[in-house]
Amino acid sequence: MGTIKMTTAQALVTFLNNQYINVDGVEKKFVKGIFAIFGHGNVLGLGQALEQNSGDLIIYQGRNEQGMAHAAIGFAKQSLRRQIIACSSSVGPGAANMLTAAATATTNRIPLLLLPGDIFTTRQPDPVLQQIEQSYDLNVSTNDAFRAVSKYWDRVSRPEQLMTACINALRVLTDPAETGAVTIALPQDVQGEAWNFPDYFFHKRVHRLDRRLPTVVQLEDALMLISRKRNPMIVMGGGVKYSEAGEVLRQFAEHYQIPFAETQAGKGTIASDHPLNVGGVGETGSLAANLLAKQADLVIGIGTRYTDFTTASKWIFQNPDVNFLNVNVSNFDSYKLDGIQLLADAREALIALDARLAAKNYSNDWGNQIEQAQNKLLKEIQRIHQVEYTGEEFIPEIADHLDYNSVFAEFKTLTQSVLTQSRVLGILNNHLPQDAVIVAAAGSLPGDLQRIWRTRDYNSYHVEYGYSCMGYEVNAALGVKLAQPQREVYALVGDGSFMMLHSELITSIQEHTKINVVLFDNMTNGCINNLQMEHGMDSFITEFRFRNSESGKLEGGFIPVDFASIAKGYGCKSYRVTTLEQLLAALDDVQKQTISTLIDIKVLPKTMVHKYCSWWHVGVAQTSKSKRIQAMAEQLNKHVDEARKY
Template sequence: MSTIRLTTAQALVKFLNKQYLSVDGVEHQFIKGIFAIFGHGNVLGLGQALEQDRGNLVVYQGRNEQGMAHAALGFAKQKLRREIIACTSSVGPGAANMLTAAATATANRIPLLLLPGDVFATRQPDPVLQQIELSQDLSISTNDAFRAVSKYWDRISRPEQLMTACINALRVLTDPAETGAVTLCLPQDVQGEAWDFPEYFFRKRVHLLDRRLPTESQLAQAAELLGRKQKPLIICGGGVKYSEAGQALCQFAERFQIPFAETQAGKGTVISDHPLNVGGLGETGCLSANMLAKEADLIIGIGTRYTDFTTASKWLFQHPQVDYLNINVSRFDAYKLDAVQLVADAREAISALESRLLDSNFHSDWGSMIEQAQDKQRLETERVFQATYGSEGYVPEIDDALDRDAVFAEFNRLTHSFLTQSSVLGMINERLPADSIIVGAAGSLPGDLQRTWRTKAYNSYHVEYGYSCMGYEVNAALGVKLAEPQREVYALVGDGAFMMLHSELVTSLQENAKINVILFDNMANGCINNLQIGHGMGSFTTEFRFRNTQTSRLDGGLIPIDFAAVAAGYGCQTWQVTTLEQLGQALEESRHSPFSTLIDVKVLPKTMVHNYLSWWRVGVAQISESERINDVARILNEHIDKARKY
């Protein structure tokens, strides 16, 4: 057997260079690069290996471990899980910083390869720098925390263990039913240890994307169920996009006149103007989709994991005879809501079910309801996009106990802006290039986007909402730009999320990978502020206010921040916007900027779009001194009684 003597780290780099994914006969180099922040735990091991011979891997210099991992996530998601960028960090804090990104990857079913350094396998120098050293178990390090958020986890304590660990890592990363975060912990001494690796370990490996086919018995059961229904509604989830099943979905829907609604991950698979696309569904869904959801007698969930936002906490589907048909490559997700299951690739299952139904003369019985719902939605979208201060419906329908006008007056005094969030989104939706990509993740923006944003091009809507991770937006936008360098990329982010994490904005400048940040500054964590007020509370520690020295509470004046100045300090071209005219000019100029931009938009607090015919179950105090909270608790219990229990 021929061997080659390499360090563990050198062997890992050589192996990663030889991994390919074949999708429908097209080969993709699966691991395109590696984000790195080097410290004592990885610089002399994996860092040395990359300096010596990185092969085809592009090495990117991260600024924050969570930020760079979110950039890698954005890349993999935009590439439909066909290509990934790995991430390496030092031990201790550097590794711990990647935990949030690992959880985000696993929750969203996005492949993410993490290579954190680890403490010494020999334990001889213990306790080393950044080692926790738990007295009850000396084998535990910071990296054990990744076990809870990884789909595969391993620690390479001997060089020869690398081989089985790498094979299993690629097994999970390339499996659409099992993918998520994969963590290979690399003790710093083992990274530098040499071993005679067999040469066959470094041969080119082509991993085949398994387009699992539905079984005949499953197809028969699905067709029989569908044939008994009159008003089916399709949920287009992320699995439709990753399977590239959009065309198959359209053909199926058109043949049988079945409307389809979108999850956050599924939005952008089919453009919004398709005559059967009724828009976002659920708690952050739009009027048209939620209207039809209440009338549907069959829910066909394709590639969705049925989060509580999609189902409105299992309350949305109110038809007394509603049933569920789930098409999903994951058996775990297919079984949800006690559904009839088609465990298969989305594209293959849709096509097979269509063929099975051709001779049945099946046709939905929605009549004019689809068009009527879409007409109402168009009028509603126009209304909120045109909503200005003082106009009807310019704020959500929240309790009058909050003195909104006083808040607006204070905000206007500091910013000279009366812009509403919905009108700003309307102009952005109108003015952005048709093929540009928007990136979002948390706060009120994902809700407004799913309810009102009109997609004009395929895969142009990139919102992470499986984990709703604040801080994803700006950093993932870099990954999206690396995935699609010819398209304009816009991160839509709130001020709270921007302050949490925007580290890779600097990396975008370093890489000449231009991204555009549109920052909505309402001086609050506005989504949660709206949530607490809408559930009977006052505004408590969610607005960004100075501490009041007289009350010792955070109820002083609002805190003004010049975010444009922050980004300008990095080297971005920036604008501060307080009118729609200024916004239009900034959008136009940012398109022509050769480097990353930030538009600091001052928007009135509490001017997001309200929900439509939905409900979200949250933890509400069952007893309170406030009658408003007690009233909310009573409503909560009434809704729980109507919600599905499994």
């Protein structure tokens, strides 16, 4: 056994360069590179190590720590969790900025390696710049906040500790059931401390993503349940996509004529035009899926976490005899809704189920109900795509108790636009390249997309809706493009989410990595504005308005923003769109560009797509002076009584 004397940071870089993953016999490097923003907490440790010898790691210069970490999440998600980009920041605010991204990764089960700098272990210079001093515990730093949002957390207080920290970090990052954010805090003095590391720590390591096989007992339980059910429905979650089980699921569904609905993470695994693909299900579900969900007596959830949006707060599956069969690699998720557990890889579980179910000559009683629901869905999508502003008598899809004609008139005067959001989405769906990837995360767009967007190519739908993190869209689009540079990538983002965070748009310019930002500007946090009014409130601090000097309230005129000029200042090719003709011209021109682009589309408020046969449990005041709110509280209590309690 030999040893190699190097600093802790140099040893970390050497270790990361020698990590590989093997999936179904295909081997590739697991760590592609590192996003970094250097400060005093990491520049002379990890920064020095990367400058001296970064090996095969590509170093990306981030602009905001949260933004660069969202780009890393986008990269790992689009890579089906088979490759990652690590992220390093200084101690203090740089580290704290990554907390939101860590939560986003953990919620969505996406591998994200975070390497924040940390305070001195010696304590000699305490309190160091950016250090939080807690009188009850001098070991606490900003990085302790990562404990709540990480799947594995460690602090390397001695060089020797790096070895077990790294090995456990890779254990979690490559585990499909346990993956998420992994945080290794690196005190800045320890980063530069030298130690004689054993050479075997740096040997090539291959992490095998083995497919977990179902047990015979669990298969028998599953078959017994399916055999006595007449109206089964599959809910296809992100686990189907990550295990590349789409083709097997398609064959299974066709064999037994079982309709399959999609979660946000599962959408894009099988094209929308498949006759058994009934679209998104739940609170943001499509008309077809939600109609069938209410009749299903068996829900086969494959690779899904059963979020409240997927189940409409455990309300959408209303058949009194409904049961759940949960196919998942996560034991935690397999226990949800008191389901029968089939703890296995999605692809392997479906293959095993198919072999046994075929012997029983299983069939169901859906008959032509699936086709009827699909026809209703296609007609509804066609109608939604044609919605236009028709003047004073126009009634928006999101109707409420207020007269919105004055708002439309004000918006039209400011922007000269009468475009509706649903019509713009129809144009995009029909005119983007077939293999283009769309990225979205927050606001009204994910709901509209799950309800009416028709996917045409594999892995072309990239929506982060586990954490619904505003500011994910533009930054993650860069990660998607780094993962699949041959595809056009379009970030679909609202004005509120764009203003919150779009830092890595500049990084895309720096890297000559073209992304396209499609910005929907309705001068409102429209999704929450809808939520207010749907539940009896008036519009309250959700529209972007000037303060009224007379009333002192934020009820003045809309605040117009020229997003196209902002993007142009960054170096993007930009477009301001107020008509369908301008939109079509812009969509044609962006495909000819080699630099990142932004299309600033002015869309009327309240012109999103409304819900279909669903309900969502949100907190509503149980006492109020408003009769409308009182009525909504009564309705909420009624639906809670109808929903499953756990």
